[in-house]
Amino acid sequence: MLPTPDTSHVSFDTIYEPSEDSYLFLDTLASLSESQWLSERFQKGTSPDSASNAVPLVVEAGTGSGVVLGFVAAQSQKIFGRQDVLTLGTDVNRNACKATRETVSTAIATEQKSPEPSTLKTVHISSVTGDLCSPLRPGSVDVLLFNPPYVPTEELPRLPTAAENDPAVSESMSRSAKFDQDTYFLSLTYAGGADGMETTNRLLDAIPGVLSDRGVAYVLLCKQNKPEDVKEQIRNWVGWNAETVGSSGMQAGWEKLVIVRIWRS
């Protein structure tokens, strides 16, 4: 088994702690079938100026601790068949952005050690605070990863403002105000509104605009998100396909999880 990135520096007061869903993401991307598929899609050409040599940009929306992006960055050779990969993470919680930056850089430094300085290494270009893919340039993303807030809830928490992410503001808060804010930020990590799909639907809507021609997205869904309906809906977009490529072993229980691959076909 490939090592899980270290997240011991992360405070889980406002950040989702890596759990079954996170690990399903790692296992799915590292599986033989998926890494073969990705390596084929992103393999370099035979000549130094082949168009396919262009480095892939891998983006995770809602990185949390950064465990998924860190894993993909560190294991880029196994997953994509190449180490010249760029990674970028977004999260609405500034603390998560800071955590991700450290998780990803440490994972790359640990797993891609080489005595030869010219050996290719994945580069984490930044973690930015933002809503899903909203800061990204259209057509720029080659691989998009999303482990959503998928739990059905009566209400969907509103998005935080830039001011709520200002470190100066939270430092001057009272203990009870800080507790309320932490609870609010944690709710953003799991609460998905109607069918647990309100945030995921916004992400799905953004996919055709933000993915490149060779783009592919991986989205985790739970049973209550009705994954079969979601795939059907995507197959109705012109030129797109969707397939389940990973699932949690649990057959009982409501939280049966699947990972769906969405790509231009």
Place this chain on the structure above:
Amino acid sequence: MKIITVNFVTCAVKECKTSPSSFPLHFHDAELELQEVDFQPEFIRNVIPRIDWEGLRATANELGFPSLPESKPEGEALNNEQTLKDLHRLLLETQVMDGKLVCGNCGHEYVIKEGIANFLLPSHLV
């Protein structure tokens, strides 16, 4: 935040996405820091096809970097070690720690603090 990031982001306001003046976002009051990264010529060669060259030239200019060649290096120019080293320094080694990114279309300012840019919008712009 590495400079290359600016080549992949744009204004978060939906209406700005289709406006050519929303790309690239413009740096204001940028505080830069150099973080050494091993020079990997092949990496830079493979990054170049991903770069919007006009956008990068504008960014380099705003940050006071030496001007980049007028057109994107290709063919023989990709073996010019100095060109690759200059790009390596600009794209991967230079970090923006503090400052702002400003949209040329709507004028909205995105604040960068401790290397993290904040693209969350105030509610009236969402």
